[in-house]
Amino acid sequence: MSRKILEMQNINKSFPGVRALSNAQLDLHRGEVLALIGENGAGKSTLMKILTGIYQKDDGSIIYDGKEISPVHTKDAQEIGINIIHQELNLMPDLTVAENIFIGREPRDKLNFFLKNKALNQQADKLFQKLNINLNPRTKISELTVAKQQMVEIAKALSFNAKILIMDEPTAALTDKEINTLFDIIHWLKNEGVAIIYISHRMEELKRISDRITVMRDGEYIATLPTETTEIRQVVSLMVGREVKIEQKISDPDAFTDTVLEAHNLHNNYIKNVSFHLKKGEILGFAGLVGAGRTEVARAIFGADPFSGEIKVNGVPVTIKQPVDAVQHGIGYLSEDRKRFGLMLEMTVKENIVISSLANYSTAAFVKPTNMKTDAENYSNKLKVKTPSVNQPVKLLSGGNQQKIVIAKWLLKDSDILIFDEPTRGIDVGAKQEIYDLLEMLANEGKSIIMISSELTEVLRLSDRIMVMNEGRITGELLNRDANQEKIMELATRHN
Amino acid sequence: MSTLTSNPTASDQKKRLVSSGALQQILAFASLIILVIFFSIASKNFLQWSNIEGILLSTTVIGILALGTTFVIITGGIDLSIGTGMTLTSVMTGVFIVFLGLPVILGIIGGIVTGALIGFISGFSVSILRIPPFIATLAMMMIAEGLSLVISGASPIYFSDVGGFNNIALGSIFPGSIPNAVLIFFLMVLIGWILLSKTIIGRYTFSIGSNEEATRLSGINVKKWKMIIYTIAGCFTGVAGVIMASRLNSAQPALGMGYELEAIAAVVIGGTSLSGGKGSLIGTMIGALIMSVLTNGLRIMSIPQEWQTVVIGFVILLAVYFDMLRKKDR
Missing domain, CATH: 3.40.50.300 (P-loop containing nucleotide triphosphate hydrolases)
Known part of the structure; x- marks a missing residue:
């Protein structure tokens, strides 16, 4: 088993009038947190949408677990273990936790028509036990805090036996305490061998949570740096393509x-x-x-x-x-x-x-x-x-x-x-x-x-x-x- | 601030009960009971069996239309074509049985299939052609209205020569008890309830209405399911059309316009949210009953029909206002 779980190479993608990605690349190791950063419009989201089958690449190759893949639907990506948690959580607020997690693959009878709700909730309970998450499968999503909703998304991703988990700005709406809990979960996932692509604008967080940082700018791959030996300032200047000073105002x-x-x-x-x-x-x-x-x-x-x-x-x-x-x-x-x-x-x-x-x-x-x-x-x-x-x-x-x-x-x-x-x-x-x-x-x-x-x-x-x-x-x-x-x-x- | 591990407090649980949507249903049911008590005191005739039978019978057509359209409204859509759609199914039933001389049962099936087809075309326009539901079904409403007149030659088709057709709605399989139409209404409530709460169709109905994009990204073929849901609503329209024809013993091509709004009103009074994601068929049934109890009660109290309509208008305002309050509570 090779260390690399994913290798995306020479990915190109154009939309009418815009070149969103040109020769973008990315590689990901098992059990690591890779921070993917860049300004808005740098192409991070497009690259991730290609990886998860929401968009299709114009050309280039995606090698996942040693095999070339080209997912054409989110379901394709999910089934082979690639999952994304969008910044705008993609949950149905009027459905329960369990209904959300197993949407599209809910336990059914032989006719494939009637639902088995008891089995559904049991499956969810089992999943939460395995993940050590404290959630009631029967609660409606709209009654949960944003942090708990995010845990539902994570649980949903892991229920597909995710090998790659993409998190897009996961801390944007969380309190500091909730961020700590999220980071605990991320550490646990790493130990389980899940590779995580972590997209965030918050530089301090990257320092705390990531192993390597990949920088993108204007749809292109710029560099990948080991987090430990990298200064935030260095990353920011790669992102914007110029030096940025962090300063403090002194006024009278x-x-x-x-x-x-x-x-x-x-x-x-x-x-x-x-x-x-x-x-x-x-x-x-x-x-x-x-x-x-x-x-x-x-x-x-x-x-x-x-x-x-x-x-x-x-x-x-x-x-x-x-x-x-x-x-x-x-x-x-x-x-x-x-x-x-x-x-x-x-x-x-x-x-x-x-x-x-x-x-x-x-x-x-x-x-x-x-x-x-x-x-x-x-x-x-x-x-x-x-x-x-x-x-x-x-x-x-x-x-x-x-x-x-x-x-x-x-x-x-x-x-x-x-x-x-x-x-x-x-x-x-x-x-x-x-x-x-x-x-x-x-x-x-x-x-x-x-x-x-x-x-x-x-x-x-x-x-x-x-x-x-x-x-x-x-x-x-x-x-x-x-x-x-x-x-x-x-x-x-x-x-x- | 609640945290990841905190336990729900008592007030949280109270809130949950209020926001769970059960409240609107309880409220609707309580209003129904209060109305019944009020009218029984106001008029001695109200609680007589013949009157109750009349109320139930007058609920059937609007009620069945409302049940079907509840599915569509839960997806966040709307179906304006159910009124004239019902008319077209009546007319087609007449065409099959009276003009073509087909057996009654085939005529009934033909009527329901006509309804399903109307629903399917609406669903196709909404999901494949991406026309907003309001416009797509408004167009369908006019198409159905026009077709009814064209096909029938703008005059009623009478079933007088078809033995027993009238009995489909007004007869009684248990002699001396409630008319079949009422039984069929309750049967449709049961079928609808099973579809909505026990099957994948129901699950996706709520899912689409709750967050269509998230449903799509969960790998669900939203377009397909929307077409199925509109088609199911069309089947309900078809059943309503057959019952209407049987009750009147004729297909009336000029009737039906405006029924869609009464049906939507019943759905709203029953607590289904027009913004989608929330609703129930039991609520819709209660909503439809409230409308006919009101109409009947006011008529018994000799209140002119013009004023009955005004009162129902206010009831709709009130129902939606309570729905807003409930959302604000969140």
Whole structure:
């Protein structure tokens, strides 16, 4: 038995108008964790979709376990032991755990028509025992946390006797504690001889979990490096094709004088007595673990959730009961889930930018298109949105450019206080830099910014001051010159 | 925050019960009971056997249509063609038996096959041609309406010369007890229930409605199963058409438009979610009963028919509102 379980060579794949992969390659050893990284659009997902039969390669070869394969359906790949866990979990929320795991191969009677539900649940129980997982096969998926849903996906993959398991951004929606559990499972899988391809944007994780790192860029294979002897900086520069420095901002706390926003004792089901202030031209970072209550603070200030407590804008107490009140007081909120809450994907760049300011362009409910286009173009240019025209539907833009459209919307509305919730989530490394520059530009122009981020490097790099939260409370406040990753993590896990 | 190893708390379990979809059914059933009690107090005639028989009989056609379309709605689709589709199956039954002189049993089978064919074409349009269900079945609705008129020459086909045809629906295999149509309705509930909860067809119906892409990626031929599901719904349409023809002892080519909406209303009142993934046939049965109890009760109380419709409209609003509340609870 050779050490290599998989060898993909000279894989080419084109879509109409786009060359997605050119001579891509990848090799994988038994029982290892191979990190596969690259910016969005580097071709990682396409390569994995070819391996799992979702797409078919144009040419090239896939040698799996010594044999050439070319799966044309996910089922083909599953049956020979290649499984993928997509970032967007592919489960049926209204079906039970066992029904999900054995979908398409549920135990049936001789007619192949009637289901044997008892046998189904027993099979699931047996599987969980083997994997040492604590799950009830009869629970509906919609009642499970994301972490448990992921375990269902893993169990499903292993029920096919997986030899290769591909995990696409498995930690994106997990808390730190859940990540640890996931990593325990990955270690166990490794010991069982399962080879894992691990796709992630989180560099620290790769260091922790992977054995080797394969870097892709623009649809091409760049390099494979042993994790142990590789610096993160090295990997990132291979990814983006240029040097990237990780830095920390040092600002003068006395440079900010006017207080634009004050929150006193904000309180509701999710947040407990949260008080803080924000000064003009300042970037105030909110750090903490997923679920610490940072988004909930933003939602309260923006009027999206009811709360008790007092909010002052420019020293004047204001009543914010719903988002429209907040907008009137010059507060803009950029949701972490821009596709759901921030954008009308089918509508154009122009329409999205002006949507909150339509009143400025209309008389008696008729919209006047003339100024609208110029304004949209101005902001689109200012923020360097990459789009052929402002008449382009937003759904055709990349994540980074979509985020810029949301920013443009609030700038046009003349919002002075901007709340950014995870501004770079799902955006690739190069575009992140642009968003960072943009935030600093806005702050320099006198906008005041609250930035919620789960990436510590991002918080350290952008914030003038940092509020740290845990379990709905503020557990600490740090000036950027006093802050470092360890201090923030210590506060983020402190129980008050 | 719940973790991987935490045990469900009591409140979790309570939530589970509420969100399990059982609530909507219990609610629908409770509403049915309350309505029955209310109308029995309001009118002495309501609880008389002849009236109850009337209610059940008036539930059959809409009820059977609703059962079939429940499958389609659980997949996240909609079928607007069941009303006029039913008409076309009635007319075809008439063509087979009256015009072609085929034996009654072949006429019935022909009617049901016609229904299945209508369903199959809808399913084909939806899954292979990828036309959105609303549009595909809207087109089918008009095609079926037009064909009914063309084939029948726009006049009713009478079964008066066919001995016993009327008895299919109105006769009784157990003399003196409930009419066959009602028995057939309950039989269809049973068949539908078995299909939906005990067979792979049912499992894939829920699976597709819950997350179609995930179902496809699980290696399931979603296109094939969708066609099968629409075809099954078509069979139910066919059965409804035969019963309709038998009850009226004639195939009425101008009848049927609007039945699809009443059937969809019954499905919704019964707790099946229009966004797919959730629903039950028992719920649909209760939903259909609620609609006919309401209509009947209001009529007994001498409330004009125009107002009956208004009341049913509000009931639908209420039912969907409760469904929304349930989802919010999550």
